[in-house]
Amino acid sequence: MAEPIVVEDPDDPRLHDYTGLTDVELRRRREPAEGLFIAEGEKVIRRAREAGYAMRSMLLSAKWVDVMRDVIDRSDAPVYVVEPALAEKVTGYHVHRGALASMRRTPLPTASEVLRTARRVVVMESVNDHTNIGAIFRSAAALGMDAVLLSPDCADPLYRRSVKVSMGAVFSVPYARVETWPRGLETVREAGFRLLALTPGEDARILDEVGAHRMERVALMLGAEGSGLSARALAAADERVRIPMAHGVDSLNVGAAAAVAFYAVTTGRPR
Template structure:
């Protein structure tokens, strides 16, 4: 039982901040029983250690019974709050290891039907997490992100995604035009979601899209939208019809509608 917040065994959790964990340690933080369970069960990321309250440890015993290699530190909720530096009430934390980032091309399977999401400039971790949750729900194969997108492994993004960022493949790209060109070369149809009046109605486009298509759905941030370069690379621009006086949707809501219609 860890009783001292200064205990060196839990130094990695001390005043844990997403940016610092990423920069200095190559780690990320998962918070809460559900997300820690998903990290242990279905994640592609190794687990460095766990920091849990006694009740949370009881909930995770089935997953830890055959694992004697992952350090599990047990402490009271009060001790954990003193360590992490933020309000803590979910019972457990885990440090995951990021590993080497994936190359975007590894997501572009050369054959078969497949849907990918391509996010440009989506900087809000809540939106990134919600997009990943939609992607998992509608069977997308992976997510590509431009370099200015929020990190899918930020604590808030993991939480909003309900753990989808831990299991769904993703890659961040420094050369976005090259990624769009690679998608086209791999045989993907590039579909840009855009509120512009000249964009085609998504209902009409969906009627022409074959069942189980091979497409990349391009999504931009609220407000700024997709860049001219990305819009110019698209095979088709589609819009979601809305009531008079409403010109746009939250990117995650629009993503869910588009995936339901097109994927």
């Protein structure tokens, strides 16, 4: 159990993990290199701990010490207590949730490992918006998808914004990187999955018509907002599928489309 340490200097080196949190380019390089990620808010911190992530440290405003006391008591990580103004100076933004934790990353499993016991998988290509990553993970967890595969250029699921938007769901769904793209999709097919590429193209079949919910193993492919799946990814798919639209709307954003498609492939699936 660590006793909280009051810190009054924004340049204190013990706060290094929390500096410049609004600098996206810096943090997206620095965090994986240093083996950390930032969990923001009580619920997300608790979910990270429940998922088995070790804590490097916590940064709290004074009123959050009692709220987080049980978490503090179960960890040997240092807890730094600061005034809200100092937290803002260190992080670069107003920490209105009052609690941040620096967590240790763990090695990612391989694609083959996450596919071994999965039956419903999300495959994302070039989804580099952290909000979309978080929203898709949250829907994947809520609607019963078993795993997520990411192309090499997808955004980091453990980036602070991704974690926050997902409400900690990034800790609930196993995920891995497909290191060679799109050639690595053969690993998915060889594991017995049918690759369904979600696209608004008129040449695609309506998702319900292909009976994806009755398939033994399904991998649903999603592309980036706007550009969608690349020609190479579409060519690698077994089939192209779409969500039917009405009232002149031609497409949904990728987060909304993902949720609709997840429901379609998980409802009534084989047990």
